[in-house]
Amino acid sequence: MRIAVIADIHGNLEAFQSVLRDIDGSGIQHIVSVGDNIGYGAESEAVMALIRERGILSVLGNHEMAVRYPRFFKWFNPQVQATLQSTFAGLSSQTLADIHRMPSLLIRWGSRFVHGFPPKSPFLYLYQMRERKICRAFHRIDEKHCFIGHTHELNLIRVRGGSARYLPFSRGVAVLENDAAYLINVGSVGQPRDGDNRAKYVIWDISASSVEVRRVSYDIDTAIRKILDAGYPESFAARLR
Known part of the structure; x- marks a missing residue:
């Protein structure tokens, strides 16, 4: 079974549609978002x-x-607060109901999905966590794999024997070893901050016990124009370049 794990779409429809087209051509059975849609x-x-x-x-x-x-x-800082007010005003009653039904974490296929950091925080950033805290988090949960977002960057951390090691995870396929636990940061669909402006997501192949980074090009100019036309800060558009 192959699962697409996405994160941090952040209202970027062009990026999201391009990622979905890539997913549809990749033999995916399920899609999970770890938040900040x-x-x-x-x-x-x-x-x-x-x-x-x-x-x-x-x-x-x-x-x-x-x-x-x-x-x-x-x-949030004042600039983001002002934009969020406009965003919230444009959400339909159905979308508001959907958000009110969203859980803070999901456990599916023996793995955990949370936005920021396990067990279930949507606010803690991975870069705030030292090795000891990463290891301790896995002592508090039963799952060997935890998928997160929030930082808009890709990370793969192997936890084994009281140590946590960052592994290369910028492209291609990484095999997950059976005797280790893993924290997998899946990057951002709509606002990457890793120096590559393509949309990112991860395919988790359960049968092969592997995770694959996918990078997808999309119409960035249109996404930028829409941000500026909405009256949102230019800095939000500049992040996409």
């Missing part, structure tokens, strides 16, 4: 409608948390 980009409602149409499972990202629990709104 909305925000930053100009088409959060269209992205959420497509997630609903495709039956994609999703956990809460920190942007969805701000919709569901307004007390978390202050977590």
Whole structure:
């Protein structure tokens, strides 16, 4: 079985549609989003409608948390807060209901899916976690594999015998060893921050016990124009270049 794991679409419909076309040609049985489907980009409602149409499972990202629990709104800086207000105003009642039903974590096929960091935080960033905390997190969960997003970067961390080691994970296929646990950061569909402006996602092949990085080109100019036409900060558009 092959599972596509996506993250941080952030209202970028062009990137999301291109990723879905790539997924449809890759023998995928299921798609899971680890959150932040909305925000930053100009088409959060269209992205959420497509997630609903495709039956994609999703956990809460920190942007969805701000919709569901307004007390978390202050977590964002003033510029993002202003944009989120506009984003939230454009969400349909169906999308709001979908967000209110999203769980903070999913456990499927023996693996855990969470936005930020296990066990279920949508706010903690991987780069905040030292080796000891990464190892401790796996002592607190039963699953050997945990898929995350939030940082908009790709990471593969092998946890074994009280140590956590970052492994190369920029392209191609990585085999997951049976005697180790893994934290897999799947990158960002809609707003990569790893120096490569293509959309990113990961294919998890359960039978082969492997994860594969996929990089997908999309119409960046159109996504940028839509952000600027929506009156969102130019910095949000510049991040896509």
